[in-house]
């Protein structure tokens with residue numbers, strides 16, 4: 376057995392079996408590329424589900440991390456640190472938000488928003504205690520905690536984990552009529568992904584979010600957009616809401632907020648929602664720690680200063696054009712926005728996973744989602760030549 380076979384065998388023997396990764400054992404990353412233990416190089420077209428938008432081991436984020444790690448890593452929020460205020464200031468300037476709450480994982484940001492809007496519902500909107508409702512969409516993905524999977528419609532994510540947290544109302548994604556019908560006087564919020572990522576890069580119809588925004592405003596419902604995957608440049612804008620010409624009341628970001636170095640997430644609010652949380656009512660030992668803040672500050676800085684958002688828009692258009700020019704009788708649909716893209720295969724093609732295996736053999740790493748869809752999300756620093764190479768490998772694999 377070589378090194379990778381040994382490591383895979385050990386993982387299988389000792390690890391919980393809650394993932395089914397492609398059998399490639401990675402040991403190094405730089406920019407858009409990663410290398411396995413046998414020295415093979417791959418173009419990463421997943422970017423850790425968009426956590427590595429800035430590219431692997433970005434040198435400036437690395438330097439900020441090393442510098443801060445040698446100075447001060449964790450104080451807890453029992454004391455203050457000299458990085459948090461700067462992160463607040465820089466995030467507020469970039470996104471226009473008025474209040475910010477830092478957490479670690481994406482799921483924690485979602486949980487934080489749910490807690491805050493429920494409390495806001497009781498204290499500000501006047502919803503009777505225990506009656507708050509949050510509207511969510513079918514085929515959502517917002518994370519893995521018990522309350523979040525309570526409103527998942529994916530049987531794998533949900534079945535067997537009850538009893539479930541009540542207070543959620545599920546409607547189809549992209550259907551503004553269903554949204555209007557679901558609102559009642561106890562509705563405190565709507566929690567929606569601008570583009571459904573895990574569901575297979577599902578883009579809602581034009582005008583959908585304009586109508587959702589109107590309905591939320593008219594009914595005093597907090598619009599929470601989960602931009603943990605779509606945000607921070609992935610779709611060719613800083614936030615995907617910009618494509619829709621709207622502003623959420625609460626925006627959730629995570630993943631690329633650290634450029635893949637560290638779990639950092641945040642709840643951004645431009646309304647009074649976060650104001651309802653008082654000392655002792657919410658927190659996290661690691662949330663807002665100086666190491667996380669230093670990493671996040673630099674991750675945001677390079678995203679903007681190095682033109683990654685504009686590059687995502689240009690390379691996304693170019694990549695999609697390349698994918699759409701592929702002649703193949705197994706492709707049902709090619710869709711995307713910026714560098715958040717998907718190739719949906721015909722059901723007769725026999726599943727996307729075998730094509731991801733074949734792409735791996737050609738040096739391109741991508742991940743199947745929902746059986747028939749290949750998801751493509753390279754780091755935002757990808758070049759035209761690298762897109763050309765990727766499209767030609769994909770063409771050879773599916774035509």
Ligand SMILES: *Cc1c(COP(=O)(O)O)cnc(C)c1O
Pocket residue numbers: 424479480481482483485516517518519568572601602603604605629630
């Ligand atoms: C990844 C993701 C989450 C959960 O983030 P974790 O850091 O894995 O907890 C939530 N929402 C969306 C849209 C995501 O893509």
